[in-house]
Amino acid sequence: MRGVAIIGCGMTKFGRLEGKDLMDLLAEASLRAIDDAGAGERDFDSVYVGNMMAGELVHQTTIASALVDRINLIPAAAERVENGPASGASAVKNGFLAVASGASDLVLVAGGEKMTAADTDVIGDLVSTMTHPTAEYAHGVTLPAMAAMLTRLYMERYGVTERHLAMVAVKNHANALKNPYAHLQRKCTIEGAMSSIMIADPLRLYYCCPISDGAAALVLCPAEKAKEFSGEPVRIAGFGHATDTHAVQEREDPAVLKSVQLASQHAFKLAKLEPKDIDVVELHDAFEILEIAQSEDAGFFPKGEGHLAVEKGITTLEGELPINPSGGLKARGHPVGATGVAQIVELVWHLRGEAGERQVKDAKRAFACNFGGFGNNTVIHILERMG
Amino acid sequence: MQGKMTGFKCKSCGRVMYPRHERCLGCKGTDFEEVELAKEGILLTYTKLYALPEGIEMPPLVLGIVDFGGVRALGQLTTDDVKVGMKLRPIWGKLRKLGGREIYGFRFEPAEKS
Numbered sequence: 001m002r003g004v005a006i007i008g009c010g011m012t013k014f015g016r017l018e019g020k021d022l023m024d025l026l027a028e029a030s031l032r033a034i035d036d037a038g039a040g041e042r043d044f045d046s047v048y049v050g051n052m053m054a055g056e057l058v059h060q061t062t063i064a065s066a067l068v069d070r071i072n073l074i075p076a077a078a079e080r081v082e083n084g085p086a087s088g089a090s091a092v093k094n095g096f097l098a099v100a101s102g103a104s105d106l107v108l109v110a111g112g113e114k115m116t117a118a119d120t121d122v123i124g125d126l127v128s129t130m131t132h133p134t135a136e137y138a139h140g141v142t143l144p145a146m147a148a149m150l151t152r153l154y155m156e157r158y159g160v161t162e163r164h165l166a167m168v169a170v171k172n173h174a175n176a177l178k179n180p181y182a183h184l185q186r187k188c189t190i191e192g193a194m195s196s197i198m199i200a201d202p203l204r205l206y207y208c209c210p211i212s213d214g215a216a217a218l219v220l221c222p223a224e225k226a227k228e229f230s231g232e233p234v235r236i237a238g239f240g241h242a243t244d245t246h247a248v249q250e251r252e253d254p255a256v257l258k259s260v261q262l263a264s265q266h267a268f269k270l271a272k273l274e275p276k277d278i279d280v281v282e283l284h285d286a287f288e289i290l291e292i293a294q295s296e297d298a299g300f301f302p303k304g305e306g307h308l309a310v311e312k313g314i315t316t317l318e319g320e321l322p323i324n325p326s327g328g329l330k331a332r333g334h335p336v337g338a339t340g341v342a343q344i345v346e347l348v349w350h351l352r353g354e355a356g357e358r359q360v361k362d363a364k365r366a367f368a369c370n371f372g373g374f375g376n377n378t379v380i381h382i383l384e385r386m387g
Numbered sequence: 388m389q390g391k392m393t394g395f396k397c398k399s400c401g402r403v404m405y406p407r408h409e410r411c412l413g414c415k416g417t418d419f420e421e422v423e424l425a426k427e428g429i430l431l432t433y434t435k436l437y438a439l440p441e442g443i444e445m446p447p448l449v450l451g452i453v454d455f456g457g458v459r460a461l462g463q464l465t466t467d468d469v470k471v472g473m474k475l476r477p478i479w480g481k482l483r484k485l486g487g488r489e490i491y492g493f494r495f496e497p498a499e500k501s
């Protein structure tokens with residue numbers, strides 16, 4: 001395999017973006033990434049667009065073909081990549097493989113979702129259809145219900161309390177206040193979080209991510225050609241991708257995110273790195289319990305001790321292992337297909353020292369976890385500063 | 388009306404699964420027989436859902452995962468007086484209305500009256 005470099009990145013602001021449709025967002029993020037790479041005059045070989053629900057939410061299909069037309073990347077090979085909430089990272093992985101294999105020399109990866117124009121109940125139902133049709137969905141299961149049941153397992157078994165969930169939310173809101181791209185730009189307090197409305201006991205509103213619009217994009221090329229472009233390159237040191245049973249109840253231990261464990265192990269092996277080598281992390285906190293559980297199953301903390309790391313402040317911007325400096329899905333927002341790409345954009349900025357007020361000091365290596373279904377499909381990437 | 392809640396037992400390795408798979412999660416075997424699950428199970432975890440899905444009228448919708456000795460099932464609980472570890476038994480009933488159609492399946496009720 002050839003080494004793969006990220007030579008450009010960009011994203012739109014995340015949030016309720018009135019007046020901009022999905023294609024506007026994808027075009028804006030893509031052009032920013034292409035400009036960032038200084039690749040405006042180049043011909044691209046392939047384009048991967050992460051998106052989960054364009055057909056259902058904005059009544060548009062084949063959006064990768066539409067994007068190459070909008071920004072004239074014709075005749076590049078283009079396709080949409082759908083892998084639920086991990087669509088973004090799946091698109092990145094496909095871009096990585098295209099370059100690593102030698103098939104493509106210049107690749108655009110974009111991810112985007114336009115959600116806020118749709119009815120909240122429609123979105124809730126569409127997202128719920130990711131669950132097992134007969135063993136889960138038919139019974140009225142929603143994603144918050146899944147997360148609530150995982151949270152209760154954690155409370156019973158490991159002594160996680162509601163306060164720990166609130167602490168993660170407070171941290172991620174504080175980080176987002178330093179991120180001009182974040183959807184939720186307001187301070188959150190422990191008391192405020194713990195008095196927000198109950199969605200799925202024990203999950204309150206503030207332990208769940210918002211519904212957002214947004215897009216993010218990357219430009220990839222072979223590492224040996226990175227010097228031809230203007231930006232400071234970042235190497236994709238490894239990826240991992242693994243699945244688990246569709247129905248949560250069938251997992252050997254429903255409190256273990258085995259797809260996160262396996263995908264992380266694969267990524268670390270490919271990168272020839274260990275969890276202790278990582279300086280900054282983006283996790284998929286669609287619900288705050290997931291940041292705690294993923295921080296354990298990815299290998300950063302022993303199982304059942306992720307909440308203790310939160311208590312000790314280890315995962316804050318100033319801590320030993322900052323998690324979700326962007327604000328995470330909780331506060332940067334979660335335009336589903338964009339998320340996995342945006343996580344990597346954020347980490348590239350940290351590795352280049354361009355993350356502004358939220359910059360993690362001297363970050364050399366970074367880790368991203370994009371989590372699909374309710375944990376049945378996880379994509380991990382590990383990034384490394386070049387040179 | 389359905390009688391007993393059943394799982395699928397792999398004829399090669401004996402593993403019991405719910406729901407059904409075309410190939411066994413243990414050994415990839417393809418032959419199964421339907422077997423009755425234990426009459427009672429233990430509640431492993433639950434939630435009381437207030438943001439309701441389509442076709443559920445009254446909050447909260449109580450959902451839980453019940454362990455029948457190795458094989459587990461997710462479903463609605465008939466009571467909101469719930470505790471992890473309580474004993475439950477399956478009971479056939481209406482789950483929800485979806486797209487104008489009524490969906491039936493097993494729900495779970497307390498095995499002992501408190």
Ligand SMILES: [Zn+2]
Pocket residue numbers: 397398399400401402411412413414415416
């Ligand atoms: Zn078997």
